[in-house]
Amino acid sequence: xxxxxxxxxxxxxxxxxEVILRCVPISNHLYFYWYRQILGQKVEFLVSxxxxxxxxxxxxxxxxxxxxxxxxxxxxLKIRSTKLEDSAMYFCASRMTGGHEKLFxxxxxxxxxx
Amino acid sequence: DQQVxxxxxxLSVQEGRISILNCDYTNSMFDYFLWYKKYPxxxxxxxxxxxxxxxxxxxxxxxxxxxxxxxxxxxxxxPSQPGDSAVYFCAASAGSATNKLIFGTGTxxxxxx
Numbered sequence: 001x002x003x004x005x006x007x008x009x010x011x012x013x014x015x016x017x018e019v020i021l022r023c024v025p026i027s028n029h030l031y032f033y034w035y036r037q038i039l040g041q042k043v044e045f046l047v048s049x050x051x052x053x054x055x056x057x058x059x060x061x062x063x064x065x066x067x068x069x070x071x072x073x074x075x076x077l078k079i080r081s082t083k084l085e086d087s088a089m090y091f092c093a094s095r096m097t098g099g100h101e102k103l104f105x106x107x108x109x110x111x112x113x114x
Numbered sequence: 115d116q117q118v119x120x121x122x123x124x125l126s127v128q129e130g131r132i133s134i135l136n137c138d139y140t141n142s143m144f145d146y147f148l149w150y151k152k153y154p155x156x157x158x159x160x161x162x163x164x165x166x167x168x169x170x171x172x173x174x175x176x177x178x179x180x181x182x183x184x185x186x187x188x189x190x191x192x193p194s195q196p197g198d199s200a201v202y203f204c205a206a207s208a209g210s211a212t213n214k215l216i217f218g219t220g221t222x223x224x225x226x227x
Binding site for chain 2: 009099
């Protein structure tokens with residue numbers, strides 16, 4: 001079965017540094033998402049992306065966050081200046097249509113900000 | 115703002131018995147509900163879903179029940195197997211342009227052999 005691929009699986013960074021988390025969604029999917037899960041908490045929506053633009057974002061997704069689909073296959077999440085509270089597991093997800101179709105999730109990137 | 119709540123952080127059942135995982139929601143605009151299963155170091159994987167126009171959906175050992183008046187849904191697994199041991203997330207969407215999912219906090223199911 002096709003899958004969403006995320007790299008790296010673990011990322012350790014110093015507070016204030018920029019990080020880029022990478023995702024390759026399933027090839028014929030059109031809707032892309034980033035979610036995160038802080039340890040012991042629920043999976044939280046960050047942002048959705050369709051037709052090369054952000055379609056919705058949460059309060060968490062402030063000016064320090066940005067997303068990009070630079071080449072038609074990769075989907076990236078950038079955090080410009082990381083904070084300790086950005087430490088979490090970040091999941092990329094995709095779906096083919098915008099309707100009530102299941103999301104396919106990647107295995108996640110564990111981000112640790114020191 | 116906990117629109118989707120799973121009040122039981124953990125559940126332990128014996129192999130072969132029924133597992134019942136519960137989920138409550140507050141947003142009456144939710145019109146689609148899903149259950150995801152998550153193993154450690156993996157992303158959530160879709161298990162089963164139900165539309166708000168139905169009250170039951172069954173797929174093999176998994177059945178989801180929806181009680182709209184109570185804003186409650188439950189996932190039944192019968193018979194439970196050790197491989198079912200995982201964290202189960204309830205999720206809901208409200209038919210927005212993006213159909214983003216709102217997740218609950220999860221229930222850790224342990225099926226004892």
